[in-house]
Amino acid sequence: MTRIAIVRRDRCSPQACGNYLCIRVCPVNKQGADCIVKGLDTKAQIIEETCIGCNICVVKCPFDAISIINLPEQLDNSPIHRFGTNKYALYSLPTPIFGKVVGIVGMNGIGKSTAIKILAGLLQPNLGETTAVDYKRIIDFFKGTETQAFFEKVKQDKIKISYKPQHVDLIPKTTSGKVIDLLKKVDEKNQTEKIAELLDIQSILQHDIKQISGGELQRVAIAACVLRRANLYVFDEPTSYLDINQRLQIARFIKDLANEDTAVIVIEHDLIALDYMADVVHIMYGKEGCYGIVSQPKAAKAGLNTYLEGFLKEENMRFRELPIKFEIKAPFSTARKQCLTSWNNFDKQLDKFKLSVNAGEIYKQEIIGILGQNGIGKTTFVKILAGIMEPDDAKIDLKMKVSYKPQYIENNSEELVINILHQAIAKYSNEIIKPLELEPLFTKQINQLSGGELQRVAIAECLARDATLFLLDEPSAYLDVEQRLSLSKIMRNLVETKAITLLVVDHDLLFLDYLSDRLLVFTGAPSFAGTSQGPFAMEQGMNTLLKEVNITLRRDEFSGRPRINKPGSQLDREQKQTGKYYYG
Numbered sequence: 001m002t003r004i005a006i007v008r009r010d011r012c013s014p015q016a017c018g019n020y021l022c023i024r025v026c027p028v029n030k031q032g033a034d035c036i037v038k039g040l041d042t043k044a045q046i047i048e049e050t051c052i053g054c055n056i057c058v059v060k061c062p063f064d065a066i067s068i069i070n071l072p073e074q075l076d077n078s079p080i081h082r083f084g085t086n087k088y089a090l091y092s093l094p095t096p097i098f099g100k101v102v103g104i105v106g107m108n109g110i111g112k113s114t115a116i117k118i119l120a121g122l123l124q125p126n127l128g129e130t131t132a133v134d135y136k137r138i139i140d141f142f143k144g145t146e147t148q149a150f151f152e153k154v155k156q157d158k159i160k161i162s163y164k165p166q167h168v169d170l171i172p173k174t175t176s177g178k179v180i181d182l183l184k185k186v187d188e189k190n191q192t193e194k195i196a197e198l199l200d201i202q203s204i205l206q207h208d209i210k211q212i213s214g215g216e217l218q219r220v221a222i223a224a225c226v227l228r229r230a231n232l233y234v235f236d237e238p239t240s241y242l243d244i245n246q247r248l249q250i251a252r253f254i255k256d257l258a259n260e261d262t263a264v265i266v267i268e269h270d271l272i273a274l275d276y277m278a279d280v281v282h283i284m285y286g287k288e289g290c291y292g293i294v295s296q297p298k299a300a301k302a303g304l305n306t307y308l309e310g311f312l313k314e315e316n317m318r319f320r321e322l323p324i325k326f327e328i329k330a331p332f333s334t335a336r337k338q339c340l341t342s343w344n345n346f347d348k349q350l351d352k353f354k355l356s357v358n359a360g361e362i363y364k365q366e367i368i369g370i371l372g373q374n375g376i377g378k379t380t381f382v383k384i385l386a387g388i389m390e391p392d393d394a395k396i397d398l399k400m401k402v403s404y405k406p407q408y409i410e411n412n413s414e415e416l417v418i419n420i421l422h423q424a425i426a427k428y429s430n431e432i433i434k435p436l437e438l439e440p441l442f443t444k445q446i447n448q449l450s451g452g453e454l455q456r457v458a459i460a461e462c463l464a465r466d467a468t469l470f471l472l473d474e475p476s477a478y479l480d481v482e483q484r485l486s487l488s489k490i491m492r493n494l495v496e497t498k499a500i501t502l503l504v505v506d507h508d509l510l511f512l513d514y515l516s517d518r519l520l521v522f523t524g525a526p527s528f529a530g531t532s533q534g535p536f537a538m539e540q541g542m543n544t545l546l547k548e549v550n551i552t553l554r555r556d557e558f559s560g561r562p563r564i565n566k567p568g569s570q571l572d573r574e575q576k577q578t579g580k581y582y583y584g
């Protein structure tokens with residue numbers, strides 16, 4: 001068995017723990033041999049060859065700075081790259097394939113961007129040694145695989161990569177000017193107008209980059225990526241902030257990019273969108289900040305089912321304790337439920353946009369998913385319920401405490417996470433803090449957090465407030481699949497044990513399908529008019545939305561997960577004819 005030791009430099013503080021506590025407790029050191037020594041940088045250094053894996057140092061370290069990891073026995077290779085002694089290690093790489101879209105699905109923080117940098121030739125790997133090795137050895141390392149041919153091209157400088165970053169919301173912080181000027185600046189193909197039309201962003205070309213919405217920013221970032229001349233295009237979470245229609249439009253666009261001279265890699269956590277666009281999938285697993293392993297490529301359908309199963313048959317490797325199952329739920333019965341609150345019809349005019357809300361009611365202890373296209377009034381509706389905005393023609397007073405998590409979260413504060421989460425830590429240490437893995441973030445400032453970390457902090461803070469009704473706008477953005485499903489379980493547990501009610505706006509249909517009891521659907525013409533319908537039972541709600549966007553869904557026969565039917569396929573036509581857009 002291969003064992004690696006990770007020492008987090010930022011946490012290890014030998015003076016504060018009473019002079020290398022780990023050295024004093026290590027049984028190998030106690031017997032006079034060297035296992036943990038004082039490193040040149042004054043931090044603890046663990047000699048992996050002599051470590052017996054007893055985990056005593058891990059338990060005793062007061063700063064949670066040490067991880068001892070027994071790697072799977074099946075792992076027959078040394079790492080493709082290691083950042084140094086007792087630092088992160090990456091095992092294997094995804095394989096770009098010309099003419100195909102290769103998807104990567106997996107947890108955040110386990111080395112996807114390191115893998116991409118290696119593929120792009122921006123980081124020369126070291127095969128676990130102290131210095132970078134030459135490409136001849138890397139080519140030998142991958143002998144007989146598709147990756148070998150790819151690295152031969154990297155060596156000959158024949159790979160040019162273009163990358164769409166994950167955090168598009170950071171773009172306006174470092175860039176300014178009109179969208180058209182910014183796109184023209186990166187356009188190496190003279191195709192700005194054509195790509196703008198394909199991505200449906202013509203109407204915002206004259207707008208300032210700082211004035212456009214998250215969904216528009218996402219499409220501008222995708223346009224900027226494809227306007228560069230490259231033969232490997234990498235899209236890191238291309239669907240964040242996009243609605244279901246836009247997700248499919250982007251999925252088709254990305255699919256069309258792949259040809260015999262062009263390879264495409266997509267990192268994506270919306271499994272419905274990934275399923276629709278990827279030909280092949282790699283599963284990436286490991287431990288955040290410690291190591292990452294990339295599975296063999298699998299056909300997309302089988303790969304995503306394997307991911308949900310949590311077990312790689314060929315590698316004989318279980319990477320999650322329990323499978324994720326999509327079971328057909330019994331319809332939500334309102335018979336024995338008590339009404340929590342209700343609202344009458346109301347309208348809200350915002351410039352040219354008019355929101356018309358139909359009367360509705362919410363029951364105690366239920367989760368309502370809110371669905372609809374972008375620009376259709378979902379956020380306005382939620383803000384009105386939260387008391388942040390007022391309707392034009394009525395007064396909404398829910399007569400209860402409401403807690404609201406906005407779609408865009410402020411990240412400029414220097415406040416420490418532990419201070420922001422004091423209420424959550426006191427009330428919900430086991431229910432929220434632990435499952436969202438927030439403890440390691442306590443000593444970070446808000447402005448030092450990644451998008452996913454910030455999202456988890458904002459969710460925890462919102463859910464811990466003293467309130468009866470909780471409104472969460474796009475909580476899945478920047479969360480990986482595991483975190484999305486873990487969040488679903490946290491919410492369900494709170495609804496059942498704390499008698500609260502949740503309204504959740506999101507675009508990830510799989511997440512909402514897993515989470516919701518009923519659905520509130522917004523239909524209409526984006527940016528002009530939106531109307532609320534419902535809340536409905538799941539099947540009726542999904543049917544209403546899917547009919548509006550002209551998409552049908554079926555359930556995968558093995559995992560039960562929702563999958564989009566190919567437009568015009570027999571199943572698509574049949575479901576449309578019978579009005580069963582949802583797989584119900």
Ligand code: SF4
Pocket residue numbers: 025026027028029035036046050051052053054055056057058068
């Ligand atoms: Fe020493 Fe390894 Fe045990 Fe830590 S896990 S105390 S380094 S033998």
